[in-house]
Amino acid sequence: MSAMAGRSECDGYVEDLQGRLVLFTGKTRIEGKHVKRDELFQTVRKRGGLPLAGTRNRNVTLLVLGELSEDVVTDPVNLRSQNVVFVDAERRRGNHICIVNDRGIAALLSGESAPCLRSRMIHADTVELSLPTPMRPTSPRLTPLTVGATPEHKPTGLDLDLSGLDRGTSAHQATLALLVAHLAPVPAMGLTSPRVDAAWRSPDEPTVLFVAEVKSLTGARQDQQVRLGIGQVLDYVHALRERPPAHVSVISPVLVLEREPEDRRWLNLADSLGLLLTWAPRFPGLRG
Template sequence: MVLDRTCQGTVRSLIGHTICFTGRVLVDGEWTVRTRCEELAEGRGADTRTDFSRKITLVVYGDLASKVVSDSRRAYSGKLVGAGVSRDEGRHVCVVDADGFSKLLKRRPAPCLKLRRSGAGHVRPVAAASSESGVLGAPLRVRRPGRRPSVDLALDLNHLDKATAAHEATVGALLVHLSGQGIEVRTHAPGAPAFDAGWFRGADVFIAEVKSLTGAREDQQIRLGIGQVLDYAHQLRTSHPGRRIHPVLVLEKRPTAPRWFPLSRSAGIRLTWAPDFPGV
């Protein structure tokens, strides 16, 4: 792990930095091409370059978020590799993600990310510590339902196992869907309500409750999910009044009854479902 020893983990401003971008960046929830990102950065006092060189002091990565990249003759991957090499040589290059770049454009400080190497030439940007937001925690991982050692217990919990498997399959599909947009899905931060999944889009925070519909009454599951995600959102809005919190109810499949769509909209909930997750 390469730690930031010169900026003490925080990029305070874009002023004076020479920046390069890995590609398009999700700026406040909107995909923004590199040339426009350069214009925005220069408007905040930065200089920009297309390629990585010793002049670069800040790398902004966008569509590579949460992905392992290597020097595979792709210019954007070489920029992160170059940042890692520079850090090894004692010349610190700051790295921020899309959310960090959005903050810097608003003249707010952003976390400088660590870089982790997992092999020759492989570089992974490491998500900023969750203490800054107090809402999202570590990267979310899909769990695998455990095996039941007892035959009797397996019979009793057969439906539960099926529901758990459906829940985790839905979570896994959501991870794949959002990672395709360059978004890393997180768990809840310590002390935050125990929602199933959360992610950033710019400065907005989306928190999701995931409900399987296997082996259970659809209306009961949806009612439960609506109540839970509204409760979580209310708690977070109370404890973090400066945050824009968006509740999302994620279902295993499209609900049968059409009444859930207007009901969710009226409550301010985004209702979506696997495998395509419309609206997310």
Template sequence: MDGNLCDGWVHSLSGQTLCITGKVLIDGEWVIRKDCREMAQQLGAGWKPDFSRKITVFVHGDLASQAVTDTHREYSKKLVRAAWERDRGYHVCVVDGDGFADLIGGHPARCRELQRAQGTDDHVLVLPQAGDGILGGPLQRHRVGRHDSGVLALDLAHLDKGTEAYESTIAALIDHLSRQDIELRGHARNAPRFDAGWSRDDEVFIAEVKSLTGASEDQQIRLGIGQVLDYAHQLQLARTFGQIRPVLVLEKQPADPRWTSLAEASGILLTWAPAFTGC
């Protein structure tokens, strides 16, 4: 990645030059720096032991997002150096342990925002972001909805996977949110497999998207309500960062108006193309 350009994401380890500090927690296990380096190199990344302008991605393994650095520790000094380089127009992507685990798993990782602690030059805050641990990378147009196999005997693929109506609804939602400078994203690697999500301030919206063409409207809406309530409940139990707002996104306005009041009573935002009211 060019040191002056960043779209907010590290999309792949291939072609990156890494500087790794600390241990990294990957799927519940602490992995030492040497092993992290070997995994990254297998995916096409280079590595440098010391910080320089050859570094494109700085992996702060012991970072816990909200933590303030301790400048007496070597890797904390490197984080201060990354902020210093950014101040001078050279952008070094900073990835925490969760982000590195995502990259090892083939998922994009969020480039973390840095902020100097008030009144100091040698302490740097890595800012938490709404949706941490919930929202994954940017959602692409024409992405097919994925559901866990075996959950229902019903053929979900027949109802919405790969249908033109489903994909058109996703594309329209991307356009609608982009006009508000909001990025539509998929689910995080270890989060429930909701179809789409986004954040606004400290509120995190998780959505199930349902096409209604060629299917029973009642069946599709009931299914969507059950899914999105289940996803929201799982995230609330996990105490993830951000207030969870479940959303059911439909291809079009349902024929029966009762669904709006039912969704409202259940704490669900029910919306549909093309206006996506409430989103």
């Protein structure tokens, strides 16, 4: 590899926009709607990216191809294709620049990863693009948490979807709001998958992620709600341990109740499962 070589080839996926120098070429459409550059630039900056308003250069780390499907062969006459030819040449020199299409940038702007398109020179000035293979599942990602929008849990498999008992209730939202306030300044987050009520990183060790299920006890059998909450949060944690978010190595389950449970046996059960059981408004055992 020559002295001009730069970034090594990626694993086929762009994880996020953080710190990336982004060049747009062609019109970008998200969900079929054309998005103006100034709007795109603003959103990219919010995701930690650095949009490039000028021309292409070898410091670019991500090229966004507007209005281009995965299997299109580029036309070297127009500017968009000239950028593709440039990026492919940089790749062959050992300086890997990632390429995404409209669908890919839409995923990145929503906090998900996106496939980096492969490129192949098929003529002197014509490049063929294709999706990476094989496709890998998208890793869960932390997302901003909006109190007031209760996550939709998947059905439990019972005849009655018990998770619906507290979905959208004022007690559930009030408890969640109190939890968010208790954790501050540590930010409570959501996850792209599974749809947990709240998640947050440990202030002492960022690789530790706490995952919480919130259960209201108003208008429902208390033992039924606690039992359901334990099952749900352990299910979420099991899934996340199999495929954790980026930079997370430890997943810790937390069950948050609207108030202290009447039966103290739930505390012993939770402790035996390695689960923190806590409740509003003081959240005992949970550092704030």
